[in-house]
Amino acid sequence: MTVVVKNVSYAFEKNGESVISNLNMEVRQGEFVSLIGKSGTGKSTILRLLTGLLKQDEGEILLRNKEIALGDVGYMPQKDLLLPWRTVLDNIMMASEIQKDLQLTKEEARKWLERVGLKEYESALPKQLSGGMKQRVAFLRTLLTGKDVLLLDEPFGALDALTKKEMQSWLLSIWQDLNKTIIFITHDLEEAVYLSDRIFLLHRNKKVEEIVVDLPRPRDPDIFHSEKMMALRLELEKRISNETD
Amino acid sequence: MTVVVKNVSYAFEKNGESVISNLNMEVRQGEFVSLIGKSGTGKSTILRLLTGLLKQDEGEILLRNKEIALGDVGYMPQKDLLLPWRTVLDNIMMASEIQKDLQLTKEEARKWLERVGLKEYESALPKQLSGGMKQRVAFLRTLLTGKDVLLLDEPFGALDALTKKEMQSWLLSIWQDLNKTIIFITHDLEEAVYLSDRIFLLHRNKKVEEIVVDLPRPRDPDIFHSEKMMALRLELEKRISNETD
Amino acid sequence: SETEQTDSNEKELEEISIMLDWYPNAVHSAIYVAEEKGYFEEQGLDVKIEMPADANDPLKLAATSKVDLAISYQNQVILSRAEGIPVVSVAAYVRHSLDSIMMKKEVGIESPKDLEGKNVGYPSTVITEAVIQTMVEADGGDFEKVTMTDVGWDLMPAIATGNVDAIGGGYINHEYVLLNKEGYDMNLLKLSDYGVPDNYELVIVAGEDTFNKKKETIKKFWQAIEKGHEFVKTNPEEGLQVLLANENDDSALDKEVETASLEILLPLMEDDGVPFGYQEEESWQEVADWLYEMGVIETQVDPKDIVQNIVSK
Amino acid sequence: MKQIKKWLQTYSLFCLFTIILLVIVEVLVRKGIVPNFIIPAPTGVVRTIVENWKPLLLEHLSVTMLEFLIGFAITVIGGIALAVSMFFSKIVEKIVYPAVVISQMIPIIALSPIFVMWFGYSIWSKVAVTVLISFFPIVVSTYDGLKSCDKEYVELLHSMGATRFQIFKKLHIPMALPSFFSGFKLAIVFALVGATIGEWLGASKGLGYYSRRMSGNLNAEGVFAAITILTILGILLFALASWLEKRTIYKWKDTD
Amino acid sequence: MKQIKKWLQTYSLFCLFTIILLVIVEVLVRKGIVPNFIIPAPTGVVRTIVENWKPLLLEHLSVTMLEFLIGFAITVIGGIALAVSMFFSKIVEKIVYPAVVISQMIPIIALSPIFVMWFGYSIWSKVAVTVLISFFPIVVSTYDGLKSCDKEYVELLHSMGATRFQIFKKLHIPMALPSFFSGFKLAIVFALVGATIGEWLGASKGLGYYSRRMSGNLNAEGVFAAITILTILGILLFALASWLEKRTIYKWKDTD
């Protein structure tokens, strides 16, 4: 197991109501898992616990059997948070500036920009980009941390339908190429089904359900229209609606 | 015809490239139409032309055979744009403060808040609301302009999957109750199909395709899983992808 | 070798600084003559002459050893001693009052009593208030009815523009002459005519520490000044010339005015039978008593603490 | 109780530090290491204030306050009026904005003798200095605040058919408040300093005059007594403005 | 060319207005309606500047500039250092912040006689006033700028394993620049005014001294000549600071 979350609880205020309560979760090397659930069920909080930004009140979080620490994983927060005074290229070089052992040349970074269709925007400033472009840059910045485990908080939430589809396929291909472990938050059930090996469904009552997506890999966008996909989506929807809120 | 758009063109800069070019569109009283298309195809621009905020360079826009003017329609912009110093109640009372002939009592406004599940938030300030709640308030504010034609720019873009579903059904029920004419922008193809009588598909090359949604009314959320729905969605997707970009 | 020589020459000169009471004018002729004619150098002194921005400053700066010597006022020195400020007076530079009350003739003030209901401008010191109170009361008037306005040191603009009806603290040899010259028809009331004791208008003061350390240097300084004074006395015209040559671009000394000023000053700088600069303790006592009486100072001061004559009778 | 605790948490260290500093000064002066006329002993200053509280507060403070109030009222009313006309008229803006900014570059103190010539030693010369010194923050902050309003909000109200005046009232004014208040807080302190400067240049009453007179009398305790009162007053005015800001910005509600 | 056109568009009205005002004053003075000592004729002021340019610029301006430069350097270096230490140490912040704010409430002019006693008529009394008057905007704006950094950005860099120093350098410093510059622009103007005030209170050279001296001599032309030079200098310094701001904020790039 690459990531192990064992009996973790967390409350924002001491003695306050816990947002995460007795959470258990295991993620294998190279696995793609999604977290879904209504707004406020603690998805982002789990991601921040996994980065080490928040410290669980109880339980333990292990990365390859060692207590997880800051800088161990790649994290892409919900907002793009690009540094407004840095060009696109400089923004995605961030991590390599911070971690000196990470040897990323500008050439390599440029290749990545090309791959996400931002070749000409290399020296543009964030304010010159559209929302979708920003999101892509933010994703690249996370990818280029070079970490094995990537935590993505709704990376495609701001993209339009088609770009989103493209980005999904693109993400899958990168994931397969690089053998990354990805933990992914989304509001889009289809997206979750299409991308994931497993889905964790968070409820308001802090219970977590696990759904295994037994669609074959590699997946093709055509899979969206398969019977199996529909069935899984229906299943998910039902489980969410059934929740006594 | 309630709304008639005839040969309309618009460019942001004089002699610049036009964003809208020779657009024709007619919307009947009580109809629900959606605009879809990639980011930047001019959906929001069309809505702003329809409010009178922008003035077309060519062609004409008529509301019940009269040139459209500011204050004629209800408009909900893409951002929520709630006034941060006003309570929820005061925010939705906005339009009635501005147009004195609009007689809306606080009592009625409160009833509406109850109907969208924001009863307890009457005197909350916008900063105390979640993204979804803000969007609901912004929608109410538009609805309570009392206008017959409502222009909604991605009202449910920021909501989570389930709340979105709820809001869609809710919107449909209001629309049917009140016999409003709605022009709706969305990125979500399913949403467009579920809600609309007709869908206008905007292309990058400024061509506009019209798709009629021949699903029966009243529609039920179950319709999402119908064959017909799937077929329409596929159709739309194909048309969007086929676009030579 | 030439530079070496000047170097060693300069090394021998002892530095001493003096801050004038105000910007240079006729009263300072002796000092500039001593500088120009090399009298200071004869005494082995290198004198730095400084000017104040506020007439209250020289004494304070002497007390804090920011300058060695300062030209100040007898009143002011007594007041300072009463406040515990460690200064001593080493010589009397002008032996009689220059201070007076001035007003435009057209205002129609004939005697201090007429100041009732009028607005009097004065520099930031209580002493002028005491002066005017003494004069008004000596003249049988009610001081309560006089409006006093602190106008800082901009006495002339204040009276010239008619913002005040009269000014206190102006000098008969300076403001009076200058205002008349500017075309204002001025009247003046003399202090000693209305019960204010005559005083040493200008004295040379030093901080106590400085005096103890540099007594000999100060004596030499005074000898040079004395020589300068002698020169000015015998050649007033030439003495003034030295002063005017020394003026900087932005001071607007008027030859005519300064000539008149010097004429008024010279008789007031010396008394018969008393060496130039010698201070009588009785004079100090008289002024101190008056200040105490007027409530300007709250503690009696002993002239012996203040007076450090560097010339003997 | 909770507020007091919070206040203590924020300021206790500063107070402690101030007290230590005062004690050090006191000791230095008492031991004669620093002469009294260079820095007076803090206890001496307090004694001066206590002994002279009547003339200090009733005679001098009241005059200074009057000058301050008149000047600040003119600044606020005139400044807002100017900012609003700049907001509505491009021409006024183009003439006035540079003038207001440049007025900031003029060393007012150098201009002061001229003021005295214009206004004499009446209250108006002090009011003039007060206004000149506090005008800039009010005008610029109000104007910038009015300008800062997001174009999208304006469009929203336009789409509802709002008139220009309605938009100004319902949108621009509340939007301008945060910026206005940051200028207001500065201006209120500047205005007090301005009144003091005005008095310093020629007066027969007021704390500025008092302090100058005491300085002429070589009475350092008196100088510091006036400065202490003025500083405390400045702090109180600033606190008042901050409180007003809090109340207005956080509780502001538009009623028709 | 385009820049000149833009400049003209922005300032032409103001210039026109100023010229009209100057002409009116000139006429009033020449016709004797307003006496020369109340407002000098603009041409008279210009003549004074032209005739005395040598002492004005070489003697007085240079002294004022020296005081300004020393004082402003101390302010900027000391102010930034203080703001940074406040940022890193809660204790320093709690002691210093109130002190800096309160320093704003002190009427500096009333303190000036004390300064003269402390520093004499040396350059340091002017530097002291300069520093005291310009310190506040630098410290507060720098500190506020450093504080203003969004917590989410800090978390992002933390998650990348950045050290505190890296976060400071890559995030806090650039984030602080806009706020810093708004303080810097104020401070540079205040500093010049401070040097002038310092001279006004005791000096034998410098434009502040010159203007005071001229005022004592009833020479209004001289007063205005000094004020004019000081004002132009203030505008130039402000423009310089604005230019620096533009360059730094809009082109700022972090290189390792």
Ligand SMILES: Nc1ncnc2c1ncn2[C@@H]1O[C@H](COP(=O)(O)OP(=O)(O)OP(=O)(O)O)[C@@H](O)[C@H]1O
């Ligand atoms: N910094 C914080 N302090 C206190 N409470 C917080 C904080 N951040 C989040 N919360 C609360 O914790 C709960 C979970 O928040 P979280 O952001 O993890 O939800 P989420 O599932 O990511 O929601 P969304 O889908 O809207 O992003 C919410 O109730 C939220 O109000």
Ligand SMILES: Nc1ncnc2c1ncn2[C@@H]1O[C@H](COP(=O)(O)OP(=O)(O)OP(=O)(O)O)[C@@H](O)[C@H]1O
């Ligand atoms: N104020 C403006 N000035 C100049 N160009 C503009 C302006 N607003 C929009 N545009 C341009 O007009 C085009 C259409 O913009 P619009 O916002 O209507 O697109 P949209 O279809 O609503 O996109 P999205 O789905 O991202 O909201 C875009 O290319 C955009 O860059």
Ligand SMILES: [Mg+2]
């Ligand atoms: Mg979240």
Ligand SMILES: [Mg+2]
């Ligand atoms: Mg849009």
